[in-house]
Amino acid sequence: MAETNRRAHLLFQGQRTFAKLPDTIDDLATIFADAGYELSLVGGPVRDAFLGLAIHDFDLTTSARPEETEKLLGQWSRTVWDIGRDFGTIGAHKNGLTVEITTYRQDSYEIGSRKPEVDYGDSLEGDLTRRDFTVNAMALRLPEKALVDPCGGLDDLVEGVLRTPVTARQSFDDDPLRIMRAARFTSQLGFDVSEDVMDAMGEMAGRLEIVSAERVRAEFERLMISGAPRRGIELLVYTGVADVVIPEVALLKDTVDEHHRHKDVYEHTLTVLDQAIALEDSENFEGDAAESLTSDPSLGGPLPGPDLVLRLAALFHDIGKPATRRFEKDGSVTFRAHDVIGARMAAKRMRAMRFDKQTEKDVARLVEMHLRAFGFGEHSWTDSAVRRFVRDAGPLLGRLLRLIRADITSQNRRKVSQLQAANDELAQRIVEIAEQEELEAIRPDLDGAEIMEILGLTPGREVGAARNYMLELRLDEGPIEHDEAVRRLKAWWSERQAQ
Structure with missing residues (x-):
């Protein structure tokens, strides 16, 4: 009975969506039909219609060959492109609607080839049986809007x-x-x-x-x-x-310790991923400090999901553990430097997968820094330490605070509460210092031009060293009055010259 009801529900959703297809799609189908060719909505859009999801991508298939498709699309729209011709696909745009039409086909790989070979087919049913999954092997014939489902895709949607x-x-x-x-x-x-x-x-x-x-x-x-x-x-x-x-993630399964001297790293990683996702969109960040962090763009701001960088960092954050696991004489287990080694491993894997440079850099940095707040609740951090944390996190601050919080997975509720409280306290400290000092723009109290004028220098390493000194001073002590900053710079320069 439940299966029957679900099937009826899916059919209702599909019929409702198909009835609202844009008139321009009907116009296009009529053009193809008048020319003697078939045209059908196919694959994901049909599947999503039954699932009650809006259709965003109008993927169509036809009996026409690409050259004929291009001509017919030219009657429908002035904007036509053939960038996918090698794969039998021609695209067009009209009245805010983008369509891609592919000739009935079959993709196959030659041995040793990285690109699929394209063979054109002659029937819609034949095209559908060559598709990846039955739920994607359904089509809606146009303009009559008749369902074609030779592989039982609707049944599998129900199941x-x-x-x-x-x-x-x-x-x-x-x-x-x-x-x-x-x-x-x-x-x-x-x-x-x-x-x-x-x-x-x-x-x-x-x-x-x-x-x-x-x-x-x-x-x-x-x-x-x-x-x-x-x-x-x-x-x-x-x-x-x-x-x-992703062999680095697979290897986490082999880190299970039968003596239970440390947590299951693989299960921990999946939990961290789930918890990181839950922290997107700021919905599960609580407290005044967290609210300030997630609403102020300069301090991280909101993080609309899905956020690929945060999720990849959560997945890769502990991949350095298998390579660094050591069983100590006292029976304990250590993973020294797994954050640094894991960052290198994450960057290497992402390069191999051809991720863009910025994503690779950001994910690796988050992996490297995910332990930076470890022990915050046990040891009092100076304002200087908080400033350095923020400076080092840079634009990744919002993601880093979420990753640190997501990394709390202990079964000990008291420990979890303590760690979350420490996370909240760190956020509060960041907000308080930011309100006092405009933390998002930490810069030396004297810029490079002022340093050169005061010390009579020209651009070079000495100016860089002086600027670094002033930056460290700024991080350690916060903002300094201009005259005092000049005095401290001159004193540092005198000592440096005397060495």
């Missing part, structure tokens, strides 16, 4: 399961990137994968090596910014795909 139209092994052999898409869709849709798909992911993970790093990274990014990235990560690790794509 919440990912299956392939053909055997999973054949599907992944045709396009290995589908292995990553399986993990991505488990996170994005909240679906499970069939046993056939799960087995094939493990068996064929090595085939991902023929796919370009950029395409693998794109799927990994989509997984990480989905609603539940933990599900996809767990699937990648369980099947062994992570050994190929």
Whole structure:
């Protein structure tokens, strides 16, 4: 009964969405039909319509070859592009609506090739059976709006399961990137994968090596910014795909200590990821200090989710632990310098995956700094230490404070409360000092031009050394009156000259 009700609900949602398709889509379909060609809405948009989600991407498929598609689109719009011609895709834009139309096709990889070969097909049903998963192998014929579902995609939507139209092994052999898409869709849709798909992911993970790093990274990014990235990560690790794509995370599974002398690093990492996501959008940051931090852009400001940098930092923050684990004579376990080593490992992995330079730099920096506030609640920090923390975090301050808070995963409720209180106190200290000193713009009390004029210098290393001295003075003591700053600079310069 529940399955019947869900099916009826999905059908209702789909029909309601399809009834509201833009008139311009109907106009386009009529142009193709009048020319003797088929045109259908296909894949993700059809799936999302049944799930009650708005259609943002109008992916269409046709029996027309690319050159004919381009001509017909030219009758519909003045803005047409053929950047995807090599893959059978032509795009166009009209009245705020962007469409991409692909000729019926099949993608396959030659041995040793990193780019798929394109073979054109002759029927909609044949095109659908070559797609990645049954839930993406549904189409809506236009303009009549008739559902075409040769692979049982609607049934699998009802069940919440990912299956392939053909055997999973054949599907992944045709396009290995589908292995990553399986993990991505488990996170994005909240679906499970069939046993056939799960087995094939493990068996064929090595085939991902023929796919370009950029395409693998794109799927990994989509997984990480989905609603539940933990599900996809767990699937990648369980099947062994992570050994190929993110081996540093996979290795965390081997850090389990059967004597329970330290926490399960893998489970801890997934929990930190979940908790970091919960801290996006500022909803779970509490207290006056946290409210100030998340509302003031200069001190971190709000962090609209999904935030890829924070999530990657949470996933990678402890990847240095397996390489640094040491069992001490007293029975304790240490992971000395795992933050620094982990930062290097994260940067290396992200370079291999072809992430952009800024994302790589930001994630590595957060991994490196995630322990910087360790012990704050046990030892009183001077104002100087707080200033240095803020200076070193720079524009990553908001993300770093969230990562530090997310990293609190102890089962001891009292310890968790103490650590969270320390986190709140640090935030409060930052706000208080910021209000007093405009902390977001920490600069020496004398700039380079003033230093050169006072000491009679020209640009060079000596000016840099003097500026660094003044910056350290600013961090240690806060703002200094101008005359006093000049006096201190001259005294430092005299001592330096006498050495």
